[in-house]
Amino acid sequence: MRAAGVPRPTLGLPPRAPGAARARQARPQAIVAAAGAPLAAAAAASSAAAVAAGWSGAAAAAASSGALFAAAAAPQPLFQLGEGLETPIQLIYLLTLLGFLSVGAYLVVRQVLIRRELDEAAKALGERIRTGQASCEDYYELGVILTRKKLFTQATKNLEKAKKVWDGDEAELAQVHNALGFCYYQMAKFDQAISEYEKAVELQAGYVTAWNNLGDAYEATKQWRKAFEAYGTVLQYAPNNKIASQRGEYCRGRVERLGL
CATH class of the missing domain: 1.25.40.10 (Tetratricopeptide repeat domain)
Incomplete structure (x- = not known):
């Protein structure tokens, strides 16, 4: 038993306005009414059309009910969250494709330039060898160029010549042996x-x-x-x-x- 005059404990909520309960009760009805407005409009239009066509009251009511059922069964677009997303996605795909194409074009151009430089260097070194002015380093460089062009048989000939006429540092001669070993390995020897x-x-x-x-x-x-x-x-x-x-x-x- 609560003693007389002792106030009831509360949760500290502010006092409720007198009309709040009525407003809260009326809100679901308003939502239902708003949601059913298109259905009611469809049913009324169907009923009016049936009456204008001279149908009886029962037939008009049946037509109205059929229209109401068809309207309720038809899919109602509630939200269109994906609207407008196609353009950004297509733009991303396009930019990605352009990026790949740019990288591919860069690599192709780079390979063409490298191959052209190798061809020019090989031509110059070959001319020195034909005129008898080539050094052991020239034979080695030509062998390396031919190795990069995957012409391993021709590369080994020049590297073997470089090894025979080598007159430089023996530590640098190790590079000639390594290059020769690489060519022989690629030839499965x-x-x-x-x-x-x-x-x-x-x-x-x-x-x-x-x-x-x-x-x-x-x-x-x-x-x-x-x-x-x-x-x-x-x-x-x-x-x-x-x-x-x-x-x-x-x-x-x-x-x-x-x-x-």
């Missing part, structure tokens, strides 16, 4: 490739590229332990070399699996 790579790393112990190439050639001939050791040497000079890390791990697995 793996034993000759291994021989050239081994000479390259003998002349330049820290030649990481040649060590990686040597490991690759050992893999091609299934010499897994030697390949693993070659990649291990790479990691001594370049601990973050991803190629040596990944291929060395693979070769280590092969060695353990085969019990080599």
Whole structure:
């Protein structure tokens, strides 16, 4: 029992206006009325048309009911959220396509320019060789150019000539051996490739590229332990070399699996 004169606890809400309840009750009716306005209009129009045509009251009522049912069953467009989105999407697709085309055109033009430069350089070096004025570096450069053009047979001829007439630093001669090894590898002459790579790393112990190439050639001939050791040497000079890390791990697995 609550003691007389003790006020009832409240939630602290402000006092409700006298007409709020009536307004809240009337709101659903207004919504229903608004939603049914198109249906009612359709039914009234159908009934009026039936009366004008001379139909009886029952027939007019049936026509009105049929029109009301058809209007209710017809899909009513409530929201058109996608309206106007087609243009931005098409614009995005167009810009993306233009971007890809621009990159492709740039790469094509770049390849054409590089090939033209290589052709001009090869022509100039070939002219020096024909006139007997070529140096060992000229033979090497021509061999590298022909290698980039994937003319490996012609490249090996010039690189072999460069190796024979080389009169420069022996450490630089390692690059000639590495280039020769690459050409022989591309021609599937793996034993000759291994021989050239081994000479390259003998002349330049820290030649990481040649060590990686040597490991690759050992893999091609299934010499897994030697390949693993070659990649291990790479990691001594370049601990973050991803190629040596990944291929060395693979070769280590092969060695353990085969019990080599």
